[in-house]
Amino acid sequence: MMKSTRLALLAATMLGATGMAMAQDAELTIESWRNDDLTIWQEKLIPAFEAKHPGIKVTFAPSAPTEYNAVLNSKLDAGTAGDLITCRPFDASLSLYEKGHLTDLKDLENMSNFSDVAKAAWSTDDGSATFCVPMASVIHGFIYNADAFEELGIEPPKTNEEFYAVLEKIKEDGTYIPMAMGAKDQWEAATMGYTNIGPNYWKGEEGRLALISGEQKLTDEQWVKPLGEIAKWAPYLGDGFEAQAYPDSQNLFTLGRAAIFPAGSWEIAIFNDQADFKLGAFPPPVQNAGDECYISDHTDIGIGMNAKTENAEAARTFLNWVGSAEFASLYANSLPGFFSLSSETVEMEDPLAREFVSWRENCKSTIRPAHQILSRGTPNLWNEMWNVSANVLRGAQAPEDGAKQLQDGLAGWYEPQQ
Structure with missing residues (x-):
């Protein structure tokens, strides 16, 4: 037993x-x-x-x-x-x-x-x-050469008026290309241009969700104005930017030839490794002092x-x-x-x-507006935004015409926009 x-x-x-x-x-x-x-x-x-x-x-x-x-x-x-x-x-x-x-x-x-x-x-x-x-x-904003800013006595801009004043001062000095961005690859014009600064105009998630529901259209003022803003960037992008590829823009910045880079935060590790100058970052400028800020997060x-x-x-x-x-x-x-x-x-x-992520404390986060639901048809809205943003950047298309192209394309297959 x-x-x-x-x-x-x-x-x-x-x-x-x-x-x-x-x-x-x-x-x-x-x-x-x-x-x-x-x-x-x-x-x-x-x-x-x-x-x-x-x-x-x-x-x-x-x-x-x-x-x-x-x-x-x-x-x-x-x-x-x-x-x-x-x-x-x-x-x-x-x-x-x-x-x-x-x-x-x-x-x-x-x-x-x-x-x-x-x-x-x-x-x-x-x-x-x-x-x-x-x-x-990934968070969008602008990375800048902090040594260049100090040399020129420039502070990171907070409003559109300050932003263009900074670009103008860098251009007048002539030591640096004010901003490194090309139009050849198209996607960066949409990603680091239009949908970088755009949330401050269409109010982030409010505008994005209104576009999905059909309450707003891409021809509304809040969607056209940021296209108008990137059209103003052309004089500050240096000679030949129209044919400049994304790696060319990266090299211009990390070699110290350009003062500002419209950026995604994925650049941080690359720029830390390649640039031999101090780096800083600022969020997309608001239209007017005191405006609520939004970031593409x-x-x-x-x-x-x-x-x-x-x-x-x-x-x-x-x-x-x-x-x-x-x-x-x-x-x-x-x-x-x-x-x-x-x-x-x-x-x-x-x-x-730490600088990039700190913007979440004061600004409202949103995502790129074309990525949920709105790019399932033909034409694909996100790909259209590439094309239109690049055309507007190089002056080949007026912002209003570009917005109409985006809206007509979306309305062609997306019922809430018809």
């Missing part, structure tokens, strides 16, 4: 240990297009997670950025994709959810750490499901769970950690310029990144 009892206890102990191992031990693979931050995942993020969850092993397995969508879709269709899927914002990820490839994560505990604006890029149109945990956004990257993963419990544990304050701080400081979307306070170590 005693022997039978001991055997039963031993069997129960072994079974319990096996059950625990089965519950804890899992291997997760992350699919991503961000192959440039492989070492950060390997050396900082994954070790921090595994230290707290020793039964879960994580592998970061990125694809080439230009091949990611095709590679990921092929793997998902074949049932060979990783457990965790890095999510591009809006329609690309929404399509994956609608096809059943991503799981609704709305009930994840740490999803409560994100605002509706932060989650919008990875939620259904009606907000009933959120299928990726927000990881980071654009959702850039999230992460979700493969609906067919065999490690759902471990994957949810990892995703909940991604929603934590620990991950927010680690990620934002490992990749300065990619800012946490969490409501948790994140102390930034890089001074330029």
